[in-house]
Amino acid sequence: MNNVIVRDYDIPANDFTAAGEASSSVRKILVQLGVSPYVVKRTSIAMYEAEINAVIHGHGGKAHVEIDGSKVYIRISDEGPGIPDLELAMQEGYSTAPDSIREMGFGAGMGLSNIKKHSDIMKIDTEVNKGTTVHITVFFNAI
Amino acid sequence: MRIAEIAELLKAEICTKDPSQDLDILSACSADLMSDVMAFSKENAMLLTGLVNPQVVRTAEMMDIKVVVFVRGKKPQPPMIELAEEKGIVLLSTDYPLFVASGKLYSKGIRGRGE
Ligand SMILES: Nc1ncnc2c1ncn2[C@@H]1O[C@H](COP(=O)(O)OP(=O)(O)O)[C@@H](O)[C@H]1O
Ligand SMILES: [Mg+2]
Numbered sequence: 001m002n003n004v005i006v007r008d009y010d011i012p013a014n015d016f017t018a019a020g021e022a023s024s025s026v027r028k029i030l031v032q033l034g035v036s037p038y039v040v041k042r043t044s045i046a047m048y049e050a051e052i053n054a055v056i057h058g059h060g061g062k063a064h065v066e067i068d069g070s071k072v073y074i075r076i077s078d079e080g081p082g083i084p085d086l087e088l089a090m091q092e093g094y095s096t097a098p099d100s101i102r103e104m105g106f107g108a109g110m111g112l113s114n115i116k117k118h119s120d121i122m123k124i125d126t127e128v129n130k131g132t133t134v135h136i137t138v139f140f141n142a143i
Numbered sequence: 144m145r146i147a148e149i150a151e152l153l154k155a156e157i158c159t160k161d162p163s164q165d166l167d168i169l170s171a172c173s174a175d176l177m178s179d180v181m182a183f184s185k186e187n188a189m190l191l192t193g194l195v196n197p198q199v200v201r202t203a204e205m206m207d208i209k210v211v212v213f214v215r216g217k218k219p220q221p222p223m224i225e226l227a228e229e230k231g232i233v234l235l236s237t238d239y240p241l242f243v244a245s246g247k248l249y250s251k252g253i254r255g256r257g258e
Binding site for chain 2: 016017019020023024027037041044045048049052102104105106107108109110111113114
């Protein structure tokens with residue numbers, strides 16, 4: 001497969017019902033391409049965590065996805081408040097999510113570390129008051 | 144365990160239509176925090192939870208969870224049922240609380256696959 005599949009999605013703000021639709025769509029594409037269940041699951045977890053973060057912390061945003069024969073690249077960007085201390089935010093258990101989010105089942109502070117764990121390359125660009133972009137790459141031949 | 148056996152054991156209502164007959168559930172996890180399911184559940188095919196919102200179905204989808212049991216009599220709303228049916232996920236609702244429902248399943252040999 002030499003051609004690249006490119007998809008772009010809107011991640012609506014404050015729409016807790018729609019959150020996860022982009023991840024679900026990408027998951028469907030990967031399954032259809034015959035990508036291994038292990039890679040599908042890693043990609044799904046990483047992208048869904050980033051998508052949820054864009055909804056609950058970033059006032060919504062956008063997802064850009066490129067799939068070629070060897071990898072899936074996902075970029076989730078928002079124009080939210082940004083992350084002042086990325087090192088702290090990466091720590092397991094650290095969360096600024098309000099109780100209302102916790103009541104919805106999220107905000108345990110495991111998301112960013114979970115993205116890191118389930119991707120092969122993870123990069124975060126963030127600037128306070130400008131926004132956050134999370135880059136995720138998962139290779140298909142990963143063991 | 145088959146869906147029908149689980150439903151009988153938990154005196155549960157099957158909320159989605161046409162649940163798969165040949166699904167054989169061997170493992171489960173119980174949690175109200177979907178963040179924990181995402182971070183800690185490894186290969187569990189069933190989720191027991193007291194949380195009812197569409198992200199429970201989403202989380203199940205991403206984690207390859209095939210069956211979700213809502214405890215303490217909580218019932219999924221029609222949009223959730225629709226989403227689950229679209230994804231081929233079975234939704235059950237039992238009156239038992241989380242601990243008791245989990246214990247009943249454990250006593251029948253269902254195990255948790257954690258870290
Ligand atoms: N897109 C984002 N925009 C702003 N802040 C973010 C974003 N993603 C993560 N954060 C910050 O990093 C913290 C940790 O994120 P994460 O590990 O996903 O945990 P959680 O989402 O459960 O709080 C969040 O509580 C928030 O303060
Ligand atoms: Mg998060």
